[in-house]
Amino acid sequence: RVVYSSAIDAYCRCGEVNGAYQIYEEMVKQGHAPNVVTISIFVNALAKDGKYHEAECIIENSFDGSWELDTIAYNTYIKAMLDSGKLYSAVSIYNRMISLGVQPSLQTVNTMISVYGQGGKLDKAVQMFKSAQSLGLSIDEKSYTNMISYYGKAGRSQEAFILFTKMKENGMRPGQISYNTMLNAYAIAGRHHEAENLFEDMKSDGHPPDSLTYLALIRAYTEAHEFCKAEEAAHRMQKEGISPS
RNA sequence: AGCUUUAUCUGAG
Numbered sequence: 001r002v003v004y005s006s007a008i009d010a011y012c013r014c015g016e017v018n019g020a021y022q023i024y025e026e027m028v029k030q031g032h033a034p035n036v037v038t039i040s041i042f043v044n045a046l047a048k049d050g051k052y053h054e055a056e057c058i059i060e061n062s063f064d065g066s067w068e069l070d071t072i073a074y075n076t077y078i079k080a081m082l083d084s085g086k087l088y089s090a091v092s093i094y095n096r097m098i099s100l101g102v103q104p105s106l107q108t109v110n111t112m113i114s115v116y117g118q119g120g121k122l123d124k125a126v127q128m129f130k131s132a133q134s135l136g137l138s139i140d141e142k143s144y145t146n147m148i149s150y151y152g153k154a155g156r157s158q159e160a161f162i163l164f165t166k167m168k169e170n171g172m173r174p175g176q177i178s179y180n181t182m183l184n185a186y187a188i189a190g191r192h193h194e195a196e197n198l199f200e201d202m203k204s205d206g207h208p209p210d211s212l213t214y215l216a217l218i219r220a221y222t223e224a225h226e227f228c229k230a231e232e233a234a235h236r237m238q239k240e241g242i243s244p245s
Numbered sequence: 246a247g248c249u250u251u252a253u254c255u256g257a258g
Contacts, residue, residue, distance in 0.1 A: 001246090002246050003246085004246095005246055005247075006246045006247090007246095008246095008247095009246065009247065036247085037246060037247050038246095038247085039247090040247045040248070041246085041247050042247095043247095043248095044247070044248065070247095071248085072247055072248050073247080073248080074248085075247095075248040075249090076247070076248045077248090078248085079248060079249070080248095082249090085258075105248085107248060107249065108248090110249060110251075111248085111249060114249075114251080141251090142249070142251050143251095145251060145252065146249085146251065146252090148252090149251085149252060152252095176252090177251070177252050178252080179252095180252050180253070181251090181252045181253085182252095183252095183253095184252065184253060187253085211253085212252070212253045213253090215253050215254075216252090216253065219253085219254095245253070245254080
């Protein structure tokens with residue numbers, strides 16, 4: 001069964017969902033019942049392929065009580081609903097998971113932060129972020145970056161920066177993505193002075209700016225109506241040989 | 246054997 005499931009996964013990763021399905025049929029014909037892993041693989045592949053409706057059908061059918069869905073299966077389902085934009089379904093699957101006593105993992109938390117963040121429910125996202133501690137999960141750089149991003153999108157750059165600071169206090173070195181995300185939070189809020197400072201910190205911290213770094217910096221200036229500085233930054237980017245995204 | 250290769254832009258829902 002492991003061999004069949006792995007083969008199905010391999011087909012899916014090549015975008016050959018149909019080939020995967022043939023293996024699936026053969027597997028069933030040989031008397032090997034599909035298990036939770038097989039289902040997760042299919043749901044994941046269908047969702048990545050944009051076939052959300054089919055993914056949802058499999059998910060719904062798997063709720064008939066005959067499956068012992070585990071943490072990864074629920075994570076896969078929640079992610080599929082997030083990607084399809086069905087945030088309400090994502091939440092309801094999460095609630096189901098909790099009420100059935102399935103342990104959330106850090107990935108569950110990170111995905112749910114995105115679900116709430118994209119749904120504009122920043123307070124819920126924060127709640128999720130904080131709940132990680134009580135679940136005994138240690139927040140990673142992704143969790144912080146995710147939260148920083150949503151604070152930023154809500155125009156709350158000061159709270160974003162508090163998290164950015166806390167991340168460093170907890171011994172995590174922000175990488176390029178974290179810096180870009182924090183920079184973007186300042187950009188949305190038009191805080192160009194803070195953005196400039198962070199831009200310098202980023203470089204001295206050993207992270208070379210990329211096109212997204214400059215995009216954020218330029219946006220910080222334009223949001224603040226500092227158009228000359230925006231143009232300067234754009235020139236500096238070109239001079240450094242970075243092509244715009 | 247399966248789940249965030251997470252950040253930036255525009256539009257649709």
